[in-house]
Amino acid sequence: MSYTLLKNKEFLKEISSTLLLNLSVSFISTFLSIILALFSLYHLLKTPSFLRKFLISLWAIPSGISTVVSTLSLLSFFGKQGIFTYLTLCLGMPWDSSYLYSYSMIIFLNILYNFPMLTLVFYTIHKNFPYEYIKKAQSLGASKIQSYLSVLLPLWKPHLSSAFALVFSYCFINFFPVLFLGSPLNYKTLEVIIYEKITLTFSFDQSCLIAIIQSFFLFAILSVFLTITPQYANKSHSLNERSYISKKSLVLTLILGIISSLVWLPLLLKATLFSPTQLINELIKSLPAFTNSFIIAFSSSFITIFLAIFSLFNFPKLFERKSFLFLLFLPFTFSPLLSSYVYQEAINTFSNNSVFLGIITSQSLTSFPFICFLLTRDLFYFETLPLKSHALGVKGLKRWVSLDFPFFKRSYFRAFLLCFVSSLGNISTGFLYLPSSFETIPIRINRLLKFYRINEALILASFLAIILLGLITLTQQIGRNK
């Protein structure tokens, strides 16, 4: 069947043109996101400590917000009835809201969604960066530019390439923003075509083939960039905080903070317009959705952490291999829509259609590679500890309880919270069959939107944003092991 499809000229034409456009949009979005993230980092370091902590929490929100919420937020800001459109009209310089449906806007949304997360990643890297090498190079006679080009850039290159891989993969499999904003342009990503084939025209074989093509391209690109990624975090370097504070940076970071909030703040502002009765009613109605989301997020995070710790401590050698880390990333390259379908099919066969079990399993399997990767970097950072414990003859569970857990508990808890936050924002809206009485917060938001209950969806999305902000702040506070 697949071979016949590959000979179909119409099908190939559709896929190749989508792929080319998709690659260009993803590349531009990623490149600009990295530039903006570096710019933000530069100015973030020149802001006072209290503002820096606030901005770090603020910039962490987009990573926990679903793309449905971010797209709607952008729409309620730049749309025909949006706040920005209204403001520009009042100022006598009306903004043409048709610009919302353009490639530049899709790129803009990609940047808005990714640059805050990248800034945080770069900030973590910066905290452990060996800046003393630059000073040494300069003391040995290298000029400022020479030391940056020959010392700073090679050391930052691996981090930049892994950041590129991360953002590129997000842009490449982007779904909802493209479905929504891309319609007037007729712009699609391969993921949107998979959605059309699988849920609308039911061409399962075609959707499988497209998913394979998508995985192939994504994995090829990720491989190129991940081969130059550092395996471990940089080892013990003193925290490099710039001591001077610049007013210009203060203003710039605040502006960037506000810009990054465009993916959720307009919705929050709209939600404040509702009466307390409306808010309370919607919250009461959404209580089962909140309960289900918390149970699933808690259980799947717990299972993921357990599996990750079990694997890391039993097969540490495996995780030192770069090829294995590549394999861990393989599931990320596969179409999320199609994988939900495959998961559900598999789970239905074994678990008699248990929705909870199905979603918890799929969430755990999806988060597992990411958490393993995160813990690998944290745990190998302190690689001498397991060796010492071995030398003392303490092994197995006893070693874990008495030595490893007390030492790594902050890392575990941080990984747990990250897993929890990501689960809470994206609970299996892709599942193809669900009991109508079963809801999680994202599923309820989607259903409300489908049933054009935009106000209720806004209330719920805002509450989700507030919960995520709290949890993300907690994660930031915990940080890494010191």
Add this chain to the structure above:
Amino acid sequence: MSYLRKSLVFYFFSITLLLSMMSCWHSKNNLANDVISLRVFIDENFAGAESSDFDSLINNFEKREKVKIEWISYKNNPRFVLENIQKDPNFAIDMLYGIDNMNLLDFVDSQLFEPYISSENDSIVTEINFDVTHSFTPLNFSFLGFEFSQENWKKEIPQNFNDLTREPWKNNYILMNPRTSGTGMLYLLWMEAQGEDVERLFKSLKSNAFAIVPDWSTGYMLYNAKESPFVPTYTTSPAYHIFHDNDHSQKIALADETSYPTTQYIGILKKSPHLELCKKFLDYLLSSEVQSAITRKVWGYPARRDAKLPDEFKELTLPKKILSHSPEQIRELTRKWLSSDWL
């Protein structure tokens, strides 16, 4: 600070533990009652709708017959379900709801559904029932039209499809891609039933449209976000806005003279182990009280002629003439269009 952090962690874990215990208790209670379960597959829009009247009537049936109705929602295309039934003999399903005129013949031809003439069959509106085999029974129907808000659009109102191809409506309406959307294909059928040159008209409409969306939901979301003044939808959609938002400004264009019906059918699976119970449930769904309540669940007209309509439906206007095709004609036309390159 450390104390605050510890407290936060403590509360976070306590709340999650409490919620988990509540869920276990809830599941245990559900399992305690050993009742027959009827699994009815429904489309996502039906699943997302909230109607306390309909739900309480279903509860009455559950209590009376000692049965649990399990509504399982599926994504957009019912062909998914059909494929699963065909390939998986253990796929647990008793009834399937949400089949429309577009898919009817394929589902009838599958021979998987039990022909059944309900005791309430004589009350069904005949003009919207196209299944002569009685494998499927209509539950509700609506007509096609273009929705707009009188508050957002104060200019001239289009009277027919050709009007939409003119300058005043340029970039002011959405179209659904007939290749991916059943509703989109129904609009082509409507054009054909009006005697229009479908290819020419659709090309002109396409070039004048604000967006071609893959499905009805995306189009309606754009309309609700007020990005487009007109959206192809059902003539009963304004009733929803009247009921929920007390918004009487939503009106329907193009459907005053003629319109095309879209019927939603329900079918019983031959392999269901509870055939008699399914038939009883189908009869119950066709009873006048459930049919009255179903209007606010599906936001469509009830299939039963004598069902009482809620007040918001009384503001709607019915088309003077209903245009339609037989299921065989629909299959022939859609196959022809799907194989053409202009679509």
